[in-house]
Amino acid sequence: MFPGPRMEDKRDYVMRARAAAVEETRRRILRAVRDLGLETESMEIVLADVADRTGVTVRTVLRHFGSRDGVFAAALDFVVGEVERERGTPGDVAGAVAALVEEYEGIGDWMITMLGREGADPNVRRMTDRGRAMHREWVRDVFAPVLPAARPADEAVDLLVVATDLYTWKLLRRDRGLGRPEVEQRMRALVDAVLGRA
Structure with a gap:
């Protein structure tokens, strides 16, 4: 038994x-x-x-x-964790840009709205400050394996932050009215230019 x-x-x-x-x-x-x-x-x-x-x-x-x-x-930590998991792996330039555009397509307009309110709401400001810091850290981590040796690392990261920024997506997608594939192609071209891969 x-x-x-x-x-x-x-x-x-x-x-x-x-x-x-x-x-x-x-x-x-x-x-x-x-x-x-x-x-x-x-x-x-x-x-x-x-x-x-x-x-x-x-x-x-x-x-x-x-x-x-x-x-x-806690919700901010939760969302940041979700975003970080979805944004791609180090060295995968095409995958990183595609994941970023996917994210912007989903919540880009909301993020733009929040950026417009950050001066009036401390909770929003904490969120947007965290988002900026997270984006820069993501750029540094994802593109570190492919950064060009001829360009200072801080300069390359600054340029990659601009190439992959939410406002870059907005300029192309909302202001210019380009389709998602064209936006992804142009952001990828900017990234490749910074990396010396054009």
Whole structure:
């Protein structure tokens, strides 16, 4: 006869299940904040709306994150993590530019709106400052294996930041009215020129 599960094993299983449920609730809350921000083109999000969308109470939202500011700080970390995972791998120039254009196609207009509000809203300013820093770090990491030796690294990174910037996408896609393939081709041409690959 086989012995039954030990009490410690059951307790361990229950604790792991609870921790997984807590983590899933946190992710649902963070996704709700992200989605509401995109839909409303604003950071003026009401916690009751987050709670409704997530299927929890406002008290539960606050229990997870401590305060409204805590919710937004965690949501910013969550979104930055998503963006970093989707942006491509070091040395893959074509993949990096394609992933970046894909991102801009999805949330570029929202990002432009947020940049227009950063002077009036400290939460938005924290987000846009973080976004700028993340973009520069991404450029440095992704293009490091292919930076030209003839150009100082800081100069090359500055030029690559401009070539891959949101406003570069906006100028080509929204102001010029080019299609997505043309925008990707032109951004890639700018990157290749900086890298000496034209």
